[in-house]
Amino acid sequence: MKRLAGGLLAMLMLTGATSPAANTLDIYFIDVEGGQATLMVTPTGESFLIDAGFPGDGTFASKPGDPAQARDAQRILAAARDAGVRQIDHLMLTHYHADHMGGVIELSQLLPIRHFIDHSAPSAEAEVGVPGTMALYDAYVALRARGTHTEPKPGDRLPFGGVDVVVLASAGEVLTAPLAGAGQPNPACTGTGEPAQEKTENPRSTAIRVQFGAFRFLDVGDLSGAPLFALTCPTNLIGTADLYLIAHHGGNDGADPSLFAAVKPRVAIFNNGPRKGAQARTFATIRGIPTLDGWQLHRSGNPGVENVADARVANLDESTSAWLKVSASPDGSFIVTNGRTGQSTAYPR
Ligand SMILES: [Zn+2]
Numbered sequence: 001m002k003r004l005a006g007g008l009l010a011m012l013m014l015t016g017a018t019s020p021a022a023n024t025l026d027i028y029f030i031d032v033e034g035g036q037a038t039l040m041v042t043p044t045g046e047s048f049l050i051d052a053g054f055p056g057d058g059t060f061a062s063k064p065g066d067p068a069q070a071r072d073a074q075r076i077l078a079a080a081r082d083a084g085v086r087q088i089d090h091l092m093l094t095h096y097h098a099d100h101m102g103g104v105i106e107l108s109q110l111l112p113i114r115h116f117i118d119h120s121a122p123s124a125e126a127e128v129g130v131p132g133t134m135a136l137y138d139a140y141v142a143l144r145a146r147g148t149h150t151e152p153k154p155g156d157r158l159p160f161g162g163v164d165v166v167v168l169a170s171a172g173e174v175l176t177a178p179l180a181g182a183g184q185p186n187p188a189c190t191g192t193g194e195p196a197q198e199k200t201e202n203p204r205s206t207a208i209r210v211q212f213g214a215f216r217f218l219d220v221g222d223l224s225g226a227p228l229f230a231l232t233c234p235t236n237l238i239g240t241a242d243l244y245l246i247a248h249h250g251g252n253d254g255a256d257p258s259l260f261a262a263v264k265p266r267v268a269i270f271n272n273g274p275r276k277g278a279q280a281r282t283f284a285t286i287r288g289i290p291t292l293d294g295w296q297l298h299r300s301g302n303p304g305v306e307n308v309a310d311a312r313v314a315n316l317d318e319s320t321s322a323w324l325k326v327s328a329s330p331d332g333s334f335i336v337t338n339g340r341t342g343q344s345t346a347y348p349r
Pocket of ligand 1: 100
């Protein structure tokens, strides 16, 4: 508490000396080369991190090591410093794959993590699909035991300052009733949707909708297959959102236009790598919606891909590791800043 009080005092002195702190929810889409690490910070400095990237030097085979050398944990630390936060108040792991949970051990050695949110344990088949999953999970369980722990069900609310965070799906279950204001039939639904490219952990991803005033952000992790389709087909259970982090890094199993038709995002972000995620059909879906801007964490070299304009790509090659930062206001307007160029695009309410 002493450190917190000191931090608050320092913050008050700083804000007293300059203009009042901006009343924005800031969201950093951190470049973890095709994994996920998304840091949200409220106007009062409360932090909520969704996933922690890869371990070590950043591959599925990497092991957690020296946090000073940990590629993704260091990138998360840099974003935390930019946001002025000194601890992770809430960490949500969408699911147990190394590109999402891998960096958590090293990150915990750089920043204290207080509250852990997850869907309990990997499915029995996860180790077969991605060897090493159980070893990472066992280390995570030991870490998790040092903080508070929540295993939410669809429909539950997660604590996060004055921000409304509602769980849409987790452990393969999805909402059974529409959120307030949702529930419309979705005429864009056809068939049963895209099959999941990975069938063990991805369809068990924990998905959330974040609401700050009139602004909404949809993050479904790697949710894919039947649970993703069920969110907006045949009925839109989740309503609309201004900002959407495209399911499964923008892979073709996140390309079904029916979700975009229901959610009506104004900006959709690919958290892709140079070869990971970001497949051609998803780009085609996005190009087919004139009111939607796509933004990418990386220019993609995948076959058949037509990347968005360079100004909306954070990293054109491997020489940079820039983030995309979204600053959202309660009136629903938001600004997207490309960390590589420093240039911002404003989206009015
Ligand atoms: Zn992933």
